[in-house]
Amino acid sequence: MSPETTLYTGVGDDGYTGVLGRERVAKYDLQPVAYGTLDELSAALGLARTGSKHPRSNDIIVEIQRDLYRAMADMATTPEAAERTGAWLPADRVAWVEEIIAEVGGQVEIPPAFIVSGDSYGGALLDVARTVCRRAERHVARLHHQGMLSNIEALRYLNRLSSLLFALSRLEDKAAGVEQFTLARLERGS
Numbered sequence: 001m002s003p004e005t006t007l008y009t010g011v012g013d014d015g016y017t018g019v020l021g022r023e024r025v026a027k028y029d030l031q032p033v034a035y036g037t038l039d040e041l042s043a044a045l046g047l048a049r050t051g052s053k054h055p056r057s058n059d060i061i062v063e064i065q066r067d068l069y070r071a072m073a074d075m076a077t078t079p080e081a082a083e084r085t086g087a088w089l090p091a092d093r094v095a096w097v098e099e100i101i102a103e104v105g106g107q108v109e110i111p112p113a114f115i116v117s118g119d120s121y122g123g124a125l126l127d128v129a130r131t132v133c134r135r136a137e138r139h140v141a142r143l144h145h146q147g148m149l150s151n152i153e154a155l156r157y158l159n160r161l162s163s164l165l166f167a168l169s170r171l172e173d174k175a176a177g178v179e180q181f182t183l184a185r186l187e188r189g190s
Contacts, residue, residue, distance in 0.1 A: 020077040021077055030143050034139040034143050035072040037132065037135055038072045040132055040136075042065045046065065049061050050125075051121045052175075053120075054171050057172060060168065067157065074088045074151040079148065088151070089154050094156045101160065108167060108174055119173045120175075123178075125172075130162050133165055
């Protein structure tokens with residue numbers, strides 16, 4: 001990095017940030033909270049990639065991370081600006097998630113009880129990402145319900161994504177060769 005290159009602008013020192021279609025909003029506004037949580041989810045998925053053992057997991061996770069950047073762009077765009085720019089996350093990505101859920105779900109067995117996270121390192125990291133995904137979904141739903149989200153596909157995507165992350169977590173448990181610890185086993189004292 002050259003001496004004149006900086007990694008910060010200082011523009012947000014006043015607690016405001018820019019979004020597409022408006023000049024500036026508070027950093028705690030619904031839009032930055034939503035896309036910030038999607039960024040957090042992408043980082044959690046990056047961490048999950050480092051701990052995954054199943055050969056298919058990394059490719060799937062990278063695709064998800066690419067989609068999340070598109071969804072972040074949708075969160076950072078006001079409905080008025082979206083009329084000009086169009087949607088960033090296309091509807092066919094929801095269908096892709098559904099296909100991957102079917103693929104991964106066909107490789108794992110889901111016990112008929114609540115699963116306690118932590119049976120494998122990779123599985124636990126994906127379970128953390130799944131909970132961040134659910135939080136992101138709540139923020140995006142709020143944006144939608146308040147009329148601030150023009151592309152409903154991001155909300156649909158996140159709803160499916162949490163199911164995919166659950167399935168991938170079970171796939172990682174299987175790849176690690178561990179038996180899943182369920183709440184039923186916990187209650188029996190096993």
